[in-house]
Amino acid sequence: MTVSLQFKHMCGDKDSAALDIVFIHGLTGDPEGTWTNGEETFWPCWIADDLEGVCIYTAGYPSSLFEKWSKKEMDLHERASSLVEHMVSHGIGTRPVAFVCHSLGGLLAKEMLRAAVEAQDEDWNAIGQQLKLTIFMATPHKGAQLASILKFAFPRMSSRFIDTLSGDTGYVADLYNGYRDIAQKSGITTIAYYEKYKTKNVALVVSPDSADPGCLKTRPIAVDADHAGICKPASKEAPVFVSLLRHLKKALETCPMPGFNEVGSGLSPDDYSQKSEDDRRTLQEKLIDAGKEHEYATANNLQSKFARKYHRLGLFNEAKTKHDALLSAVEQRFLTHVFGPKICAGAPDAEVSAAVQEHVIDALCARAEFGVLSPTAVLQALYYLTEQCHIQWDKP
Template sequence: MTRSFPRDPSSRLVRISPPGNDASATLDVVFVHGLGGSIDTTWGAGESTWLHWLSDDHPGAVIWSLGYPAAATKWTDRGSGMSLPDRVPTLIDRLRDNGIGSRKVAFVCHSLGGLIVKQMLRHAEGVQLLDIQTISTSTMGVAFLATPHSGSTLATFIGTVGPARPTLTTLSLRAHCSHLEELGNWYRQNAGALGIQTVAYRETRKTRRWFGAVLVVNPTSANPGITDCVTTPIDADHSSIAKPQDRDADVYLGISRFITRLQDRAASEQDAKAESGLNSLESAITPPADLVEKIREIDAMKDMGLITSGEVAEVRTGILYKHYGILQ
């Protein structure tokens, strides 16, 4: 079966996972490309990329790829581009239109994509509209791949060379940009409070450009500055770090483990919420003895390892529904 991305120059969100697993899915994983990238090129080329492998390996997660115009210069972009704050509301609308925020969310970001996601979280958290705030309140984790948290010297170089004609997007990535510093401070101060787990990877190989080889994002800039987040060095350049060649590649293994951890956490929180709801319902109603005995039998089956916590919650809900004709 051929699996490829649709080609469209406008901002869009493409679903990578096949339809059909939404009822059992606990996590949406959204990949966001960086400067000069696209849905078609950043994550690999051909009929199947590592995003498809992750979809196959994590059936309980729905994998998405978010695309937006991200040209580096005006020679390759029809307009002057958009700054980070101006770009974000449109992308949030794109996510909301596709139901992102209705369950737990994780973002995997390459380069500029990481700054886009931090700006989206900040915007969503600060807006007094519940359906927009869900983008931040539902986010469980963010993985950064070579994201220039304090800017890139390459963007600074492009911005100072006349013929390059940088877009506003490129200019927003200049090293020591005050907006990036402020955005980084916001993320460091709020990621923990929002319950967001952070992982980060950095390039170690220089990228060849027409003017020579350069480390696009240096180790200091690649560090998001989050407690308990160690920025992992990867034997790759700025482009190839987002294109693991197989399932044994360090980036693939790291992101796969990250998704697994978040899925486990989402399932645990879901079970706890269901258990709390059932306990509240049971405490508000004095059940008959036969109903109590049925529920105790289900709990005993869980203690013996015969059924999972999620199955316990589902069966107990069914018992209560059947007896009272109500559902929490």
């Protein structure tokens, strides 16, 4: 059990990571013990083994059941603010983030997100802006049955965390609504799991209904485990680990890799209004060389529309900043998911087109930070980048 605030890097190369994954324990939990299985293996490092580009951290905080400790504990709002400050002091928020939370840790993560979004501190704001994925493992979004049982059977065990878990104060309901709204507005993917076995054969700590965070597209997933065992997969073949890995991999695919904007061919310059020096062929020449000359009329029309709007914006205003962000995202996703693995590998046109649709158009249209973005707008940006010599459609 943790008795002090802790934040620790566990595995993964911090210098080359594209996604930071923070594991947050629950009531009476421990930053390492909670995530250590029966084989005495700290299993989150399996993720770093299987996914290149992730960095694993654990967060720890006092979370005792016992009355002598509860008098010293912060409430959940205070603890969230304390942990956010501790995390930004360790560099969290400078790149995309995912939270993996057990039980009470999920409520703490939701309060941390709310504190980060509402803060005046830009470093705190960054955590809210960079959070891409939250995974809840048996988190009581609507209160927990066991908390009520503990309060009834052991009234002197008056931890503030038990009061919070019970849902009697209305705090959990308020946090439920707050997280749901922020997640939807910010485009945060939310995954939830719940236990199927009773803890100590007494009760389900978190019911399927309570495990539901109320987010659009989130369907809670049952796990063959009790409340303590749900966060301790025995092997990489365990269904809950396979599922976690799938969702973390999808989040990682949306993250720009470190060094992507450093010197190199086709990488993002500061000003997209200027043509790159690396490949000065025209849009038509590039499409002809790629065997796509039949697409030129449409491509030229699309890029012209984008160019007229883009150049009217001038050099310094909010609209141009948003357009630059879109151009950067289109370029990065094209180079990462289409140019390297498809075009340079000699993939057929149908496969290249499918990759553009899935990894560039569909992926960016689903991202909330660009607002309501149409597939046509993404294609306009894509062909504008081609005309400006920042991307190409044929092998070097």
